[in-house]
Amino acid sequence: MKIWAIVLLTAAAVCAKHEKYIGWKSYIVQPSTLEQVKALHLLEPTLELDFLSHATTSREGVVLVKPEHQADFIAALAKLEVEYKVHAENIKEKLDYDDFLIERRNREIRARNGRSLPYDNYQTLEAIDAYLDEIAAKYPDTVTLVEPAKSFEGRTIKYLKISTTNFEDDSKPVIFIDGGIHSREWISPPTVTYAIHKLTEDVTDPDLLDNFDWIILPIVNPDGYKYSHDTDRFWRKTRSTDQHTLGFFCPGVDGNRNYDFAWNTAGTSNNPCTEIFAGSKPLSEIETQVVAEIMKTYLPRMTLYLTMHSFGSMILYPWGHDGSLSQQALALHTVGINMAEAIHERALPNFPRYQVGNSALVIQYAAAGAAEDYAHSLGVPLSYTYELPGLSRDMWGFHLDPAYIPQVCEETWAGIIVGARRSRELFG
Numbered sequence: 001m002k003i004w005a006i007v008l009l010t011a012a013a014v015c016a017k018h019e020k021y022i023g024w025k026s027y028i029v030q031p032s033t034l035e036q037v038k039a040l041h042l043l044e045p046t047l048e049l050d051f052l053s054h055a056t057t058s059r060e061g062v063v064l065v066k067p068e069h070q071a072d073f074i075a076a077l078a079k080l081e082v083e084y085k086v087h088a089e090n091i092k093e094k095l096d097y098d099d100f101l102i103e104r105r106n107r108e109i110r111a112r113n114g115r116s117l118p119y120d121n122y123q124t125l126e127a128i129d130a131y132l133d134e135i136a137a138k139y140p141d142t143v144t145l146v147e148p149a150k151s152f153e154g155r156t157i158k159y160l161k162i163s164t165t166n167f168e169d170d171s172k173p174v175i176f177i178d179g180g181i182h183s184r185e186w187i188s189p190p191t192v193t194y195a196i197h198k199l200t201e202d203v204t205d206p207d208l209l210d211n212f213d214w215i216i217l218p219i220v221n222p223d224g225y226k227y228s229h230d231t232d233r234f235w236r237k238t239r240s241t242d243q244h245t246l247g248f249f250c251p252g253v254d255g256n257r258n259y260d261f262a263w264n265t266a267g268t269s270n271n272p273c274t275e276i277f278a279g280s281k282p283l284s285e286i287e288t289q290v291v292a293e294i295m296k297t298y299l300p301r302m303t304l305y306l307t308m309h310s311f312g313s314m315i316l317y318p319w320g321h322d323g324s325l326s327q328q329a330l331a332l333h334t335v336g337i338n339m340a341e342a343i344h345e346r347a348l349p350n351f352p353r354y355q356v357g358n359s360a361l362v363i364q365y366a367a368a369g370a371a372e373d374y375a376h377s378l379g380v381p382l383s384y385t386y387e388l389p390g391l392s393r394d395m396w397g398f399h400l401d402p403a404y405i406p407q408v409c410e411e412t413w414a415g416i417i418v419g420a421r422r423s424r425e426l427f428g
């Protein structure tokens with residue numbers, strides 16, 4: 001009797017996964033004018049649209065739409081004369097299929113290699129944390145595990161410092177890479193953990209160890225990441241509930257609107273129930289405070305900061321709050337191009353080519369309080385947001401098939417290598 005109850009409850013829980021997304025659809029939208037891009041953004045609050053990738057005049061976007069708004073959304077697109085087509089008819093089905101792909105890949109990799117790692121599949125928070133612990137234990141001469149704080153819900157935020165000189169050689173440039181601030185962007189943490197792998201377990205470019213100190217933080221927002229795995233696949237924000245009176249109904253702050261530069265001045269919302277809520281004040285979130293603290297601590301030596309997001313195949317640089325150019329614009333642009341070229345040399349022909357440029361100009365909307373702007377405002381000369389390649393088009397699942405994770409990790413690492421070396425040449 002008891003066993004049957006457990007079996008039934010487990011089956012119900014499995015089927016219940018992604019239930020929220022029954023009836024939701026995603027659409028590919030392709031605006032052809034800047035007016036259309038702006039008009040699409042204006043629809044966001046009223047139709048509760050969720051842009052998973054940015055629609056620009058040169059690149060289509062993907063937007064999630066709730067069942068109750070689909071008719072109005074299509075009517076609005078028709079009125080605006082924006083081209084569109086359905087991307088996923090049945091989001092829940094696609095997400096179930098993604099889960100199947102992940103499980104299947106885990107099984108195949110385990111059968112082949114004994115275990116599946118953070119850079120060859122989408123992994124749980126626990127698996128990624130365990131990998132960081134393991135690398136720190138295995139390479140005590142070069143790796144230090146740092147646990148600077150607990151997340152809002154009490155999870156340990158972890159990062160690795162990698163250095164052949166224990167961070168004591170002040171002549172070495174510091175490279176800081178983070179990921180997972182937007183929890184649903186699951187391709188981000190694998191690219192960041194792959195950098196750890198290439199600086200410890202598989203060192204093919206020793207100059208990167210000899211000449212640099214590294215700070216690598218794969219998951220800035222562990223609460224959101226866990227929530228995106230266990231409860232809501234499209235969770236983007238933190239999980240804090242102390243930012244406003246509706247905290248328990250609409251938890252979370254958009255970490256990439258929460259940094260202390262031109263905070264809440266563009267592309268943000270004061271409505272805590274939106275995806276772009278900036279928080280009650282700059283750096284209100286412990287997760288962004290951790291990142292800010294790292295930047296400030298290593299500032300004089302930090303020549304390159306990269307924050308990994310998805311989707312869109314873009315390398316974006318400041319200033320994203322208003323589209324103006326910084327004094328380092330030339331260096332930012334040339335190094336951005338150098339990184340993109342290195343990626344293209346290793347990219348698959350069917351992957352989109354990277355676009356490089358000022359954040360607000362490339363994605364055609366300004367957004368304030370982002371990490372790459374904040375780092376640059378503190379004085380990090382080369383500071384970029386990577387929008388990694390991502391959404392599957394004409395594929396069975398919804399997200400990038402996990403079979404492509406190694407490809408994305410390898411090509412992104414090629415970009416990181418070039419970014420690090422160029423940052424040393426220019427600012428080391």
Ligand code: 0X9
Pocket residue numbers: 052053054182185256257309310311316318319320321359360366367368370371372373385387
């Ligand atoms: O909107 C964002 O936070 C980033 N795109 S995402 O789809 N990953 O959410 C882009 C941030 C661009 N940088 C600035 N606006 N400074």
Ligand code: ZN
Pocket residue numbers: 182185256309310
């Ligand atoms: Zn993001």
